[in-house]
Amino acid sequence: MKPYYEVRHLIGFEETTVVGNVYFVNYLRWQGKCREMFLREHAPEVLAAFGSELVLFTVKVECEFLAELALFDELAIRMTLVDLTRTQIEFGFDYVRPGADGEVLVARGRQRVACINGQGAEARPVAVPASLREALAPYATGTASQARETAAVRNG
Numbered sequence: 255m256k257p258y259y260e261v262r263h264l265i266g267f268e269e270t271t272v273v274g275n276v277y278f279v280n281y282l283r284w285q286g287k288c289r290e291m292f293l294r295e296h297a298p299e300v301l302a303a304f305g306s307e308l309v310l311f312t313v314k315v316e317c318e319f320l321a322e323l324a325l326f327d328e329l330a331i332r333m334t335l336v337d338l339t340r341t342q343i344e345f346g347f348d349y350v351r352p353g354a355d356g357e358v359l360v361a362r363g364r365q366r367v368a369c370i371n372g373q374g375a376e377a378r379p380v381a382v383p384a385s386l387r388e389a390l391a392p393y394a395t396g397t398a399s400q401a402r403e404t405a406a407v408r409n410g
Contacts (some may be wrong), residue, residue, distance in 0.1 A: 258332040276323040278376040296389040317363035
């Protein structure tokens with residue numbers, strides 16, 4: 255198994271400027287799309303609780319741009335688990351342009367989300383669901399590798 259979750263994307267006209275380079279806001283949208291597809295494929299029971307029992311509230315997002323992307327470039331967005339606490343998850347994202355001469359890392363980003371229950375003044379942090387912890391464990395890197403060990407012990 256790959257140490258990351260990957261979504262492939264082909265850049266279209268609506269994501270580019272008149273001269274054909276990508277609007278920077280799209281890199282953040284692609285982080286969200288990658289996270290959503292991960293939940294759809296690996297933690298559908300978490301999606302079933304969305305809105306009523308659980309909200310993944312983004313508390314921090316960042317992206318470092320290393321090379322330009324343009325219209326019709328193919329892109330792989332690769333997500334890893336960077337950190338996992340009782341109530342928060344930090345994802346890492348590598349944006350890679352595959353090509354005939356190999357892959358080029360064009361950007362790198364991070365996103366930190368808090369698990370919340372309730373709305374407005376009633377909102378309160380809740381534990382990351384066990385099923386989500388287990389789904390994320392194979393994608394742990396660095397400090398998050400303890401999440402993988404915790405899931406392995408739980409599954410014993």
